[in-house]
Amino acid sequence: MPENPEPGLYDVVLSERFSQAIEKNPSLQAYIDPLEDDTGVRLLSQHLNKLIERALIGQKTARDQIALTNRLIQIIARYAPGLVQESDSATSDLLKELTTRISIGPNAPTRRPGIPLSHSELLTNASNDHRIGHELKREIESANEIDILVSFIRWSGFQLLQEALQDFIARGGSLRVITTVYMKATERRALDQLIKMGAKIKISYDTRRTRLHAKAWLIRRNTGFSTAFVGSSNLSAAAQVEGLEWNIRLSKVDAGRIIDKIEAAFNSYWEDTEFTPYDSSTESQTRFDKIVKDETPGPITILDVHPYPFQREILEKLDVERIVFGRTRNLVVAATGTGKTVMAALDYRRLTNQEKPLRLLFVAHREKILEQTHITFRAVLKHHSFGERYVGGLRPTQWNHVFASVQSLANVDLTEIDRDHFGMIIIDEFHHAAAKTYQRLLEYFRPRYLLGLTATPERADGKDILTWFEGHTAAELRIWDAIDRGFLVPFYYFGRHDGGDLSGVRWVRGRYDDKDLSKFFTADDFRARKILEAVRDHIADPRKMRALGFCVSVSHAEFMTRKFDEAEIPAACVVGTTPKKERDRALTQLRNGEINAIFSVDVLGEGVDIPEVDTILMLRPTNSATVFLQQLGRGLRHSEGKDHLTVLDFISNSSRKFRFDHTLGAMLGRASRRAIEKAVKKDFPFLPSGCAIELDRESQEVILDNLRSQLTYKAKGLERLLKDLGDQATLRNFLDEAELSIEDFYSKNLSFASLCRSAGISAFPEGPNEIQIGKRLRLLIHADDASRLNFIRRAAEGDLSVTELRERDRRQLLMLLCLLLDVEDAADLSGNYRRLLDHPAICDELISLTDLLQENITHVPSDYKIDPLIPLDLHAKYSNTEIGAAFNMVRNGKVYTIREGVKFDEATKCNLLFVTIQKSEKEYSRSTLYQDYAISPHLFHWESQNSTKADSKRGHRHTNHDALGVTPLLFVRASKRTDSGLTMPYQFLGPVAYHSHESEQPMKIIWKMECQIPADIVRTARIAA
Known part of the structure; x- marks a missing residue:
């Protein structure tokens, strides 16, 4: 910061001295935010660090510097007992290394990197600068684990580091490498030698384009003094020694958050299905050689076809349409070139695993499309002889799995085929379905499943193809995902x-x-x-x-x-x-x-x-x-x-x-x-x-x-709109006419009941607390599991006998009542329920609202249940108050609202873990800005509370939960608040199992999911796009 105030941007604690200097300059206007309780930790520590550094420079000798440091530590220890102790005082010695004692004399010290472990530095390969290749050799000598992320690996670059990497692995080091075959620059000789040495390698086999432009080395040390190199250098001789390359060497000491993010991103890439394991098998080597030589990758059965995350999201939406809503005719909209055919093949594969046999008819209007589609289905199904084509002179004989052009089918007498012969019909480029040739097929056949694929659902002639799908699009590809994956420019x-x-x-x-x-x-x-x-x-x-x-x-x-x-x-x-x-x-x-x-x-x-x-x-x-x-x-x-x-x-x-x-x-x-x-x-x-x-x-x-x-919603305008609707003034019609989402409307503390009453069209007598309860309906709009919504509807219809309810349903009712009412005595469930029923307009609105919320269900119900008594469904959303009610957490007659990041329920021995992915320092203190993210659909990285030690009671609940009979349960939300300002609910991701951890205070734990995380939640919770 300048000595004298200069116009411009700042991000610093305002000192009294600088404040006075600003006041003396009337030409300056200061824009200031308040420094709130915990949120200023980063800025205050930076401010203090500058002052301490200035004071230490002013001391004449190292002894004086140590004395001042220890006086400051004593003061801090008085104000933060337990967090800082006087035993943290500095000595006059600098620790450089710890080694295991051996009987024959002292160990030779390990050669150190040229750049101090606690410093970050820029490397440019200049003649008077540290060369990246030379520094990597020195870093490797003291590493415990190494992760390498590069676009390509050349033998010339590898051999410069071969000996260092060989020694590293020989002494027990772990080496992971992610690379690509982009531009066919990677040389197999280098990969094979790395595998022979003991490295683990994953490769992206897309030769046309790459998402992987990053070049990074992560050097982990068990001492905590990890380092990383990020910059322009691939693993080639030119990059290591000769090129005008810029690389930043980062230290965990002064760039800890960046190192953590590099590690998180690498782990996410490592689990990404885009990157395929490479090993010493003939299969791996043959595949690599054929792909870089522009040849077909050999027999299609060697290929394992997995959906990309955005494709998995679409497949999961199709599940919801079929299982939740009973829609077996579905349209998928996705831009050309985004893998619609692969998605269709994967969808068919899933259905055939559930229903055998499932005869297939795939219809397209071009021979080339049919040929490519036929190859794709054989690859996905790993079946050399799957299917027959009916196009260009080819005619099927079995008619079990047919890939046919619409022109060929136009010559077939359809009455010779049973109407329900094909269990699944897939029509590519479904926008053509308005043509008579397609209409003929659609009107005749009665498949169990119809799947339409198109990039262009809106036709120029205005004909509506959605009539074949109940006016509904099942899934639409986000162009973000396709661009991020390199499918689109x-x-x-x-x-x-x-x-x-x-x-x-x-x-x-x-x-x-x-x-x-x-x-x-x-x-x-x-x-x-x-x-x-x-x-x-x-x-x-x-x-x-x-x-x-x-x-x-x-x-x-x-x-x-x-x-x-x-x-x-x-x-x-x-x-x-x-x-x-x-x-x-x-x-x-x-x-x-x-x-x-x-x-x-x-x-x-x-x-x-x-x-x-x-x-x-x-x-x-x-x-x-x-x-x-x-x-x-x-x-x-x-x-x-x-x-x-x-x-x-x-x-x-x-x-x-x-x-x-x-x-x-x-x-x-x-x-x-x-x-x-x-x-x-x-x-x-x-x-x-x-x-x-x-x-x-x-x-x-x-x-x-x-x-x-x-x-901007003005109540008078909404009232006029309601009056205009007249007899059609239902909640659904009102929201449609006003072009309001459920969240838009309810986030304004409005209710349909109160609006109808103000407009003079309410058909129900007014309840004693109608306005207050109506405002609290916003707390319910996240509800998205079918069984719960059905229960809420029954409750609103007055169809419950509280004394006859099972314990699970009693808790469901408590979850509802504690949101809508001020429940003073949770044990008086009957009395509280009567209070709700005293508001018939609210109950009628609840019935309408549950109908609308049913349409917002995004996940298929699971058979998983924590406990028969606990009414929480996997992947459904709940507020922390509802979760407290579900576990029957009642204190002094009131349902306990869980505010801790970790809550252990003694009655069920469930350890509830609450995660907010996108944290901001305005809403969270630095001590709660944990690194929580999905590594993959199967693994989740989570940080404990800041005070948790591995050998503490809390720590053992995490690492030894099986032995202790504890069930860790994970609840995740994207951010603290929704876009409209409502408190965001948590999504229940189910039970997790301890996988591994490192460090403590906080503990960094990787949990293994017992139930796969849905693709849309992975997208939100993943740190690496």
Whole structure:
């Protein structure tokens, strides 16, 4: 910090001296936050550290420095007894090493790294600097465990460290290596030698692209003085010795949190199915050789096909649709190139494991797709001869597992096949299903399971394919996940204000009127000039771009084509009436770079696959997230030389009814309106790797104003809306009409009962505490397990006889009542229940609310039960008060609200572990900022309370729980509060078993999950994306 105040940003405790200096300078304005109780630990310790360092420098001798240090320790020990003791006083000796005594003289000291273990340093391979290769050799000599993460490994780099690594493993060291075959740079000779030495290796076999650009070494030492190297160096001679490489050497002493994060990220990668174990077997070596030589990886049965996490999430959603909701006809929406066929094959494999035999019909409209699909299914099922094709002259003989083109099936007399012959029918590119050839199949066959796959569910002709799926999409791929996994290219999104004002354009049936919008956009050249200006600003060379522009009408598309041609950027217009030959010619010209843009009225959003497209022009506002993603997806395919997609979106002043949160939410992973508002204000700090969203100032103001208007709910306006609904004024209809989510509505301390009463349309007499109980309904909206929701409905219907309830149901009722009422005597369950029933409007609302909450169930119920008496379902959500009620924790007549991070229940011998993943220092003290995260669906890293020692009673409950008869149970939530400010409930992940641990105060424990963590929770709880 400067001696005198300078304008700029600070992050420091304000001292009296500096405060006085600011006051003396009237030209300065200070922005100050209060330093709260525990949250200032980091800043106060930094402040104190600077002062102590300054004071120590002022001492003349080491003896004086030690004396001052010990005086300070004595003072601290008086104020923090038990945490700091006078025996922590410094001596005049510096400990350098501890070795095991041997009988024949003293041990020779271990050679130390050139950089002190307690210091971090930058290495540049300069002639007068520590070389990365030389330093690694020195570091390896004192390591206990080493983890290496590099994009490629060359023999030249490996042999420079071979002897050091050989010695390290020979003395019992553990070496793990993660690498890739990206660009075919890794050499098998180096891998084989590492395996021979005793290393463990995992490889990503994707030769086309890699997510792994990090280069890091983690050197663990049992003494706690671990170090890490992070930078630009792969394991090659050039990187180790010769190159202009920059690497940071980090010390656990002064960069402990960063070292912890490196370790967490490595462990997550190690458990990721993208990285496959490599060993000395012929199978591993053959696979490696064939892949780097661009050959097929040999017999498909050697391949184990596992879903990526985002694919597993979609498969789990299909389970929910079938098992929870009974929907056996399901549509999956995912961008082209994201592995829809693999997901379908994995889904079929799961179903065949449950139901044998399950005859299959897979329908597509292109021979190439069918050939690739057939190969994929054989690989997933590990079955060489699985299935037959019906396309291009091939005809099935068995008709058990058929991969058929729709054209071939058009020639089949379907009545010769039983309607229920196929147990599962999968239709690729289901957007074609409106065609007669597909309709014929869908209307005739009656499969147990229908699965539709498409990237483009919205058709240009307006025909609704969702009619085959009860109007419902089962699962939709988050583009974040596909981009993070490298299936799609990143996008650069630029929102530019076009100077227009659409507030006067008619709003009809949830969207702008197309005719009015078209007239507005084509009235003059002003907007077109803005669009061309943006293209020239953001595209390096517009004459080399390949763009798709989505327009509102034919006249708008023709207008934009004309304006681009006039600007000497060749373009074409392709609309529904364009002849096929002309349409195909335009697409070919765009692929070849003969023209630079095609303007269309959504027709190119359906079924068109042009990977070369590198620019998307959003020239019309869309209120549909699905349409927006469909258009965005047209440019996200990989293509030679394409590293990202540029998206130019032109934003006008909008109607209050327009929903910017729909399109922004599509890019941000279906985020809530409040989360989107926060992201806009902070310039979108969290995006998929390689992506960017940039709004100009005017666009940002328009969007924020729009979001704020939607987040402001005025009771009078809602009352008018209720009156307008008349006889249709149900909770469901009200929320739909108001475009409010359940959380949006209830987070405002509103209830439907109180709103109806204010509007004068309530059909029920008012209960004595209706307003207060109504406000507490918000505490229930997280409920998401079917059995509990059914119980709540029964309770609200007055269908319970408390005296006849089983203990499990008594606790379920207590869970409900302690949320909605001020329960003074938990034992008087009958009296408290009568108090609830005295509020018929609230009970009626509860019935409606449980119906809506049933539709929000996201996980399949499990057979796992902690105890027959404890009404908690695996993967369901509960507040800490509900968990206390479920365990019958009652103190002085009241249900105990659990506030500890660890709570041991003596009655059941359950050790309850509560985890909040995304902690912030504003809500947690440094002493509770634990490192808690999912390593994989099977392993969870957890840190105990700060005071827990391994040999303490608490510590033994963690490490020796089996012997003590203790059951550790894990409850996890993403953050302390939801986007709308409500306290976030915990998700019950079930029992865990001790796997391993290191250190103490806190103990860092890895738990093994007894029940696999669902994919959506892993996504939230995983530290490495």
